[in-house]
Amino acid sequence: MIFLTRRATFSASHYYWNQSWSEEKNRQVFGRCSNRNGHGHNYTLEVTVAGDPDRLTGFVVDLKWLKDVMEREVLSAWDHRHLNLEVPEFDAIMPTCENIAIAAWRRLEPAISAAAGARLATIRVYETPEIFAEYRGPQEQVLGAGAQHRGES
Amino acid sequence: MTAYFGRRYMLSASHRLHCDGLTEDQNRAAYGKCNNPHGHGHNYIIEVLIGGAVSPETGMVINLVDLDAVVQTHVLDRFDLVNLNLDPLFTAQVPTTENLCREIFRIVRDSLPTDPPDLNLEYVRVEETENNFFQCYNL
Numbered sequence: 001m002i003f004l005t006r007r008a009t010f011s012a013s014h015y016y017w018n019q020s021w022s023e024e025k026n027r028q029v030f031g032r033c034s035n036r037n038g039h040g041h042n043y044t045l046e047v048t049v050a051g052d053p054d055r056l057t058g059f060v061v062d063l064k065w066l067k068d069v070m071e072r073e074v075l076s077a078w079d080h081r082h083l084n085l086e087v088p089e090f091d092a093i094m095p096t097c098e099n100i101a102i103a104a105w106r107r108l109e110p111a112i113s114a115a116a117g118a119r120l121a122t123i124r125v126y127e128t129p130e131i132f133a134e135y136r137g138p139q140e141q142v143l144g145a146g147a148q149h150r151g152e153s
Numbered sequence: 154m155t156a157y158f159g160r161r162y163m164l165s166a167s168h169r170l171h172c173d174g175l176t177e178d179q180n181r182a183a184y185g186k187c188n189n190p191h192g193h194g195h196n197y198i199i200e201v202l203i204g205g206a207v208s209p210e211t212g213m214v215i216n217l218v219d220l221d222a223v224v225q226t227h228v229l230d231r232f233d234l235v236n237l238n239l240d241p242l243f244t245a246q247v248p249t250t251e252n253l254c255r256e257i258f259r260i261v262r263d264s265l266p267t268d269p270p271d272l273n274l275e276y277v278r279v280e281e282t283e284n285n286f287f288q289c290y291n292l
Contacts, residue, residue, distance in 0.1 A: 018210055029211060031218065094212030098156040102207070124159075131217065134157035134202065 003121055004060045005048040008070050010079035013040035014095040017084075038082060044126035045074060045104060051118035061118045073107040097133035101125045105135050157275055158214040159202045162224055164233040167194035168248040171238075192236060197250070198280035199228060201261060204273040219266050227264045228257055250287050254279040258289040 015038045016030035026034045033039070047070055051060040081087055083095035089103045101123045112120045126132040169192040170184040180188045187193070201224065205214040231240070237248035242256050258277040265272045280286040 016212070021210075029216065093209075096207075096212035098158060098207045098214050099212045101156060102154065130161040132159040133214070134159065136155075136157075138154070140155050 001050055002053060002060050003048050003050050004063075005046050006063060006066045006070065008045050008047075008067070008075060009042055010045065010075050011040060011042050012078055012081050012083050013038040014083040014090075015039065016094055016096065018094070038084070041127045043100070045070065046122075046124040046126075047104075047108060047120070048122040048124070049112055049118045050121040054117060061112075061115055065115070069108065069111045073111060074104055077107075097125050097127045097131060098135070101133045101135040105137060109137070154207045155204060156207050156214055157202050157204045158217070158220070159200060160217060160220055160224070162199045162201070162229060163196055164199060164229055165194060165196050166232050166235055166237050167192045168237040169193070170247055170249060172247050192238065195281050197253070198278075198286075199224070199257060200278040200280070202275040202278075203265070204275045205269060205271055208269060215266070215269070215272055223261065223264045223266065227260050250279050250281040250285065254287040254289045255292060259292060
């Protein structure tokens with residue numbers, strides 16, 4: 001099994017605001033990110049697919065194909081957009097790094113699953129070089145070794 | 154919905170790799186330049202990945218302010234701009250980056266907020282230089 005990762009960047013704006021909270025609580029929990037005029041990031045999207053290399057081509061998936069899928073399914077909808085105001089999946093959920101990773105999974109998974117021999121393994125979204133989130137799909141029930149060891153100690 | 158939140162921090166510290174159980178020659182053979190008696194330093198990058206449920210209220214696994222507070226208080230305040238060999242954690246073990254990585258894993262794991270519940274430390278990664286890094290998933 002080989003894990004192959006393709007990286008792409010997009011630039012978008014967002015803010016954090018929970019409608020059911022007071023202005024004061026929004027400011028307390030989300031700090032400067034609650035500014036309703038929004039702010040922006042250069043996001044990096046990393047898409048990791050897993051599979052065995054094809055016997056003839058040696059590819060897990062064709063990287064050009066994966067680039068096109070990422071462009072069509074994600075970047076064309078998100079790049080240079082305001083995520084809260086222009087991207088439907090964030091009408092009701094906060095465009096945090098975590099939710100952006102989950103939303104990218106949902107956009108990409110059907111197209112990647114349809115390609116023979118590969119499955120989507122991980123989505124990683126960097127909001128800055130120091131802040132990122134990862135999603136490994138809805139099947140993941142058991143967290144990593146940390147969970148087991150917290151239980152043991 | 155399980156997801157992971159990751160954050161990278163930097164700390165600068167010095168260390169000397171030297172094992173009291175080895176002779177001077179053996180130390181030089183094992184650690185080379187890192188055995189220099191006066192020590193040397195690195196800008197260490199500490200990467201932390203936290204797993205947990207995404208809160209429907211905040212859209213977050215953990216608020217980065219809360220994670221920053223844990224790492225600042227328990228890791229950066231302790232290890233930034235110090236000589237690692239002088240920390241009590243490294244009196245009985247050599248402050249290799251392997252051991253530093255394990256100790257930071259233990260410290261962060263034991264200091265995670267209890268609210269939200271069921272947060273898990275997936276890994277701690279310590280980059281000693283751009284070319285060397287170490288990752289700890291459990292102890």
